[in-house]
Amino acid sequence: MFDNYLDTKGRIFDIQRFSVHDGPGVRTIVFLKGCFLRCKWCCNPESQRYEIETMIQGGKEKIMGRDVTVDEVMDIIEKDRIYYRRSGGGVTLSGGECLAQPDFSVALLRACNERGIDTAIESTGFADFEKIEMLLPYLNHYLMDIKHINSEKHREYTTQPNEKILENARRIAKSGVELTIRVPVIPGFNCTEDEIRDIANFAKTLEGVTELHLLPYHRLGESKYEGLGRKYPMGDAPLIPDSHMQKLKRVVEETGLNCHIGG
Numbered sequence: 002m003f004d005n006y007l008d009t010k011g012r013i014f015d016i017q018r019f020s021v022h023d024g025p026g027v028r029t030i031v032f033l034k035g036c037f038l039r040c041k042w043c044c045n046p047e048s049q050r051y052e053i054e055t056m057i058q059g060g061k062e063k064i065m066g067r068d069v070t071v072d073e074v075m076d077i078i079e080k081d082r083i084y085y086r087r088s089g090g091g092v093t094l095s096g097g098e099c100l101a102q103p104d105f106s107v108a109l110l111r112a113c114n115e116r117g118i119d120t121a122i123e124s125t126g127f128a129d130f131e132k133i134e135m136l137l138p139y140l141n142h143y144l145m146d147i148k149h150i151n152s153e154k155h156r157e158y159t160t161q162p163n164e165k166i167l168e169n170a171r172r173i174a175k176s177g178v179e180l181t182i183r184v185p186v187i188p189g190f191n192c193t194e195d196e197i198r199d200i201a202n203f204a205k206t207l208e209g210v211t212e213l214h215l216l217p218y219h220r221l222g223e224s225k226y227e228g229l230g231r232k233y234p235m236g237d238a239p240l241i242p243d244s245h246m247q248k249l250k251r252v253v254e255e256t257g258l259n260c261h262i263g264g
């Protein structure tokens with residue numbers, strides 16, 4: 002990476018301030034464009050393509066995607082520093098997949114780290130480990146999705162196999178960064194007790210991992226697909242009843258992990 006890393010450019014589609022869901026405390030979430038996967042349930046379809054797109058929202062055209070430097074993003078982040086300090090919060094890179102723009106992600110995490118701001122990424126880990134390794138020195142929390150243990154089923158619902166993801170999870174856990182495993186619980190894909198047990202049993206083998214987060218399926222992104230002129234891939238798939246989520250929570254707990262429903 003070149004020396005003046007604050008000039009590194011990246012492509013984002015949103016910055017959300019005052020989030021309390023994506024890592025500890027009050028956080029600023031930077032949403033990056035581009036993802037290697039195409040999960041059928043994805044609630045941010047505007048994040049998937051790297052290209053800048055037009056999306057219709059509330060009857061108006063909205064341009065999704067803009068190019069920014071790390072310095073420009075840091076100006077926004079700096080405004081919320083006082084809230085991070087009070088709440089133990091910080092900055093989370095989300096998307097999309099921040100590993101799809103590794104130079105920008107490293108530079109942004111480095112800028113936060115050097116100013117003493119807590120850092121997290123929400124990432125599915127589908128990348129060569131060398132790219133992940135570049136981020137680790139500047140990272141406090143890795144929030145990682147493990148979506149399915151069966152690679153074929155993983156490919157069917159996300160377009161990609163899972164071997165690289167599982168191997169990277171092992172290597173990230175060994176690196177000593179705080180790793181949180183999250184499972185989007187999706188009807189027809191991974192919502193049986195056996196499927197969740199398989200994921201929990203895998204998570205249990207990861208060094209330092211003591212807790213699993215189950216994220217119930219929701220349809221909040223449905224109108225965005227329409228706004229992008231795309232068909233919602235989940236059709237009319239039903240929400241998962243709370244009673245079933247509680248059952249899955251008990252399945253996880255039986256493996257010896259703590260379980261939390263929600264982000």
Ligand code: SF4
Nearest residue numbers: 036038039040043097
């Ligand atoms: S990994 Fe995340 S951002 Fe990428 S397609 Fe899946 S849900 Fe969407």
